[in-house]
Amino acid sequence: MDLIHKVMNIVLPPITLTLILLFLPSFLVFKFISCIKRYITSERVAGKVVLITGASSGIGEYLAYEYARRGACLALAARREERLRAVADKARMLGSPDVIVISTDISKVEDCERFITEAVNHFGRLDHLVNNAGIIQIDMFEHCKEISDCAILMNTNFWGSVYVTRFAIPHLRKSKGRIVGISSIAGWCSVPKMSFYCASKAAITSFYETLAAEFGPDIGITIVTPGVVESEMSQGDFVSKAQMDFVPAESTERCAKAIVNSACRGDRYLVEPSWTRMSFLLKVLCPEVMEWHLHWGNINSSASPYCCEAMDMTTKLMNILLPPIALIMLLLILPPYLVLKFLGLIKGFIYSEDVAGKVVLITGASSGIGEQIAYQYARRGARLALVARREDRLRGVASEARKMGSPDVMMIRADVSKVEDCKRFVDEAMRHFGQLDHLVNNAGIPCVCLLEEAPNISDLNSVVDINFWGSVYGTYFAVPYLRKTQGKIIVISSAAGRFPCPPASIYGASKAALISLYESLRIEFGSDIGITIVTPGLVKSEMTTGELRSKAKVENIPVESTEDCAKAIVDSACRGDRYLVEPSWVGIVFLFKLLCPEVLEWCLHGLLFSSAPRNLKKAA
Structure with missing residues (x-):
């Protein structure tokens, strides 16, 4: 068996790269056509039922308004009932025919089961589930006074989404509905002082990627990874503590509109604003460069001198200008970086501990x-x-x-x-x-x-x-x-x-x-x-x-x-x-996921259910 692995380590990479190069052009054409089709046949949510967690403020609040403008019926869930009622009143004014509010704590499994049941009993169906509720904590890992207290982030950000999804699945299957999971770019671009928040968001992304492969076409899943967005989570001293003063914050309204548009198109992923995906490219190609930058930025400065107010015009300009600039810089930095990496690899072999x-x-x-x-x-x-x-x-x-x-x-x-x-x-x-x-x-x-x-x-x-x-x-x-x-x-x-x-x-x-x-x-x-x-x-x-x-x-x-x-x-x-x-x-499988995530998802779904046991097929 170990001989098989040695052969695969040598043979599989070049074979896979050759297949990807042959397959990629036709796949990109197919993806482009699918993208156009999704824009043309975007889902109309008028009269449909949308459940939103964390709807009392921030992105969740503006998602409620955006769905309301499109005539959707809303079930709004959060802990602060007074805030929820104000959001519900405005949603009705914007065009939602029916809005209910449910006070709940999504970190409690019984609360999640209760509000799903209440929503379905009231409306008789469920079409979109938006898992948006989340909290943030900013502190160095070593500065946590009680490490067990940090579990609240995972309980709310991750388990809250898991519990709600679990109880919503039967109803979403009936309506061929959609789940919108709000993650964060922090799930892929790890940030100092936010280790537990980053971990919880990475868990959400992984969880929904696996569910997408399990559900296949029965339930759609849109995974959203926003950057810095104006909200209660990003106000006060958050930006300076996280050393993100130089990052322009996108307006909550613009972000919410992009999310609902993406969900209605049936997108698998949404990065908003789109320029932030350059951080993912940098992490994949030059992870050490990103680590050094974030480490020394974190240690040597308490605030960046390049402060930017939240301006949607800034975001639009960065969406246009940053990708080509970043690609040019990567092309310039990549050759010397690869040389340094190769020398570091040789040094590691020579001076092994x-x-x-x-x-x-x-x-x-x-x-x-x-x-x-x-x-x-x-x-x-x-x-x-x-x-x-x-x-x-x-x-x-x-x-x-x-x-x-x-x-x-x-x-x-x-x-x-x-x-x-x-x-x-x-x-x-x-x-x-x-x-x-x-x-x-x-x-x-x-x-x-x-x-x-x-x-x-x-x-x-x-x-x-x-x-x-x-x-x-x-x-x-x-x-x-x-x-x-x-x-x-x-x-x-x-x-x-x-x-x-x-x-x-x-x-x-x-x-x-x-x-x-x-x-x-x-x-x-x-x-x-x-x-x-x-x-x-x-x-x-x-x-x-x-x-x-x-x-x-x-x-x-x-x-x-x-x-x-x-x-x-x-x-x-x-x-x-x-x-x-x-x-x-x-x-190689990770490379395949980066370049052709849809193909990997189809393959995994087919593999899971092609010869699945009877109980799995019944669930499917």
């Missing part, structure tokens, strides 16, 4: 990738702190690690989803060893099921609690010690965090949140702490055995050995790599 005698803490070390990572570090003479829930399995791993050359191994039984356990295992490791050099955040659990088949939606919280918060808590308590040793964090994400992998929407979202959070932390830490983000494909472990592979419809994808994957991870960490995709051919 010697971890003999250094202290490595590994979570999820009782089996799978974590176990094999422990053995790889042991062979190199590192001292190990192994963390997992299964103490009996840990003892076996510790014994084997000592035989392989580790001079000192300690075991700590802990549950990474509990903040007090994470503090305890970091403290115990420090008391025993007196230092910490590498932190490997590996603990995780799989989740393969269609969202609408989950018997109890709140049971899925454990996936994010372990896969995301388990890494966050351990990192939070380890950072002061890693700063002292100029250590490294190795975070094990997944290829599912980079592209949709139905039916694993929650798992993919948890891994996308990990990637985004650690990209933000890399900017905050600068050169003080190195971060290697690992996105493995299918690796042989307890997580990929049994019926999981058949449920995920990936039986035909070759599985890499855990030992080879672990060796690649430790090699990459010692070189100081920013990213590792293992096996490397998996990166």
